[in-house]
Amino acid sequence: MSMTDPLPQPTLHTERLTLRPFVVEDASAVQRLAGSKRVAATVPVIPHPYLDGMAEGWIATHADAWRDRKSVSFAIERPMNDAEGPVLVGAVSLLIGPYSRQTAELGYWIGHPFWGNGYATEAAREVVRFGLQDMDLLRIHASYMAGNDASGRVLEKIGFRPEGMRPLHVERFGKHHDLYVVGILRADAGDAGRAAP
Ligand SMILES: CC(C)(COP(=O)(O)OP(=O)(O)OC[C@H]1O[C@@H](n2cnc3c(N)ncnc32)[C@H](O)[C@@H]1OP(=O)(O)O)[C@@H](O)C(=O)NCCC(=O)NCCS
Structure with missing residues (x-):
């Protein structure tokens, strides 16, 4: 894949979930789920309070970010065969860089009503x-x-394996917290990645 790759962001499938690009119609669910203090409490980059328009603004950044290989974000959707139809349960993303175009930070959240299901x-x-x-x-x-x-x-x-801890690195809701860092190398990933060179 290169910067000029015109491919649209793919949709991924797991045993129970669909991981697809966000669409603007997801905004109200994002605001409701990510706006919960239980979710925001452990993700400093989620705005709190989560005001009207913020979700639309966030979703609007995704297409350019994918095209420019800056980040990729997926809506996590619960089983299609569920009686109520597909339901947005969370988000997962990779933020590329900043020190290499071949490294990334993984981030995710699951809406509180959906915790504890392995999603x-x-x-x-x-x-x-x-x-x-x-x-x-x-x-x-x-x-x-x-x-x-x-x-x-x-x-x-x-x-992911432990890589270290940054003491009092993160401030959230007026308190500072230690931050644990973990990582995975493609060369160590087995089936999760390409075979080591
Ligand atoms: C962290 C979060 C993503 C987990 O989502 P989830 O779908 O409930 O996670 P899963 O069900 O896949 O797995 C959770 C695991 O943690 C375990 N767990 C849950 N609460 C725990 C706790 N308080 N202490 C220890 N383990 C705990 C579960 O038992 C499970 O492990 P197991 O399969 O070995 O039993 C969700 O709680 C969340 O969105 N939190 C707020 C946002 C956030 O923190 N995002 C990550 C930022 S780094």
Whole structure:
């Protein structure tokens, strides 16, 4: 894939989930789910309060970010065969760089009503595969605030290894928190990535 690659952002499928580009019609669900303090509490980049128009603004950045290979964001949609039809349950993204075009940071959130179903693990695992195999990334890292043990567990389950801790690195809601950093190398990823060179 190159900067001039005209391919549209793909839709990915896991056993239970569809990972697709966001559309503006997702904005109200994004505002409601990401606007919850329970979700925002552990993701400093999510605005809080999450005001009208912010979700539309965020979604509007996605197409150029994909085209310019700056980031890729996927809406996580629950099973199509669910009686109520597809439901947006969260978001997962890769932020490329800033020090290499072949490294990225993984981020995700799941709406609080949908926690505990394995959705974050399933979605993150597939996006890591996509990043390492299809986007040709060499490594992906992620970071989580001290106390966010659910996220630490998700990252452990998908093969990320501890890389360190930044003391009091993150401020959220008036308190500073240690930040744990974990990562995965394509060369170590086994089936999640291309075979080591
Ligand atoms: C972190 C988050 C994404 C997890 O989503 P999820 O879909 O519930 O995660 P999963 O069900 O795939 O896996 C959660 C794992 O953490 C475990 N877990 C949940 N709460 C836990 C806790 N308080 N302490 C330890 N482990 C916990 C679960 O048991 C599960 O592990 P298991 O499969 O070994 O039993 C979700 O809570 C969230 O969106 N939080 C707010 C946003 C956020 O923190 N994003 C990540 C920023 S780094």
